[in-house]
Amino acid sequence: MTQPTAHTILHAGDAQATDLVTLTYDERFLRRKVLTTVQGDRFLVDLEHTTSLDHGDLFLLTDGRCIEVIAAEENLLAVTGPDMPRLAWHIGNRHTPCQIEADRLLIQRDHVIMAMLSHLGATVTEVSEPFTPEGGAYGHGRTHAHEHGNTLHTHSHDHTHSNGHSHDDGHHHPHDH
Template identity: 30%
Template sequence: MIIEQIVTSLEDVHPETRLSRHLEKVYLQSDDLLKRVQRVVTDHGRELGISLLQPANLSHGDVLFMDDHNLIVVEVVPEDVLIIRPRSIGEMGDIAHKLGNRHLPAQFEEDRMLVQYDYLVEDLLKHSGIPYTQEKLKVKQPFKPIGHSHG
């Protein structure tokens, strides 16, 4: 089966509809969410080809296939992240500048900054005295590589 478009989000599927269908999951690392073309296997062993016609990133909860009997959904594998919680705008500016110099992709949710775990970043946070925790999380969106040029 070739998947060419995202049908909907699981959040938008009526609960009754979800319960009446066989649910299969495609487990993806956050990096794989950026790939428009890939071959995957569901948790029930069904092989799928994903070849998205429109440029779009996959997301946790995307429904790849739905009929009267089945639902195939993207499930993001939890990954090791650092959750940074600066106490002030000054700390935020300081750590954002330091991480920006490393061209490290980050995500922002409310009062926290998420970055993929890196022992060097953890060491930087410790030495800078900026509060953080290390956790395994399902990120909602992929960490996108940052293109850069110093020319």
């Protein structure tokens, strides 16, 4: 018997799901992989390009079934503080995926970012919850790490300040070209 395959992604509300697959934020960025549903059925994901999936998206299988993507619980940091815009700016400046809520920010656990935020006056609490961060500004679904094909491109951010000196922030990203 041939394993059902998903070549197509549907958005939430486009079809009725017959089963669910629970994936972490990192697992929701894929092109080709065998997944197992909560009911124990296996299927192959074989997409044309690496794709960022959102909570609620659906895999359309070759046998006609639809499998809904559910955001898995993950180990996160809940960030609160008196100057939330400033904290959000520092998180974004480090290209850290961030779930923005009315009274807190959620990010993946990272001891370096945790120390930086604490130093800035934030209250940082470890939590375990589903993680559905904001997508990229240009609709890619990810703030970075867009890789299409097998080409990895890196760049650095060279910032020049009004006082005439510049610095390289030293981080590099894979980019699609």
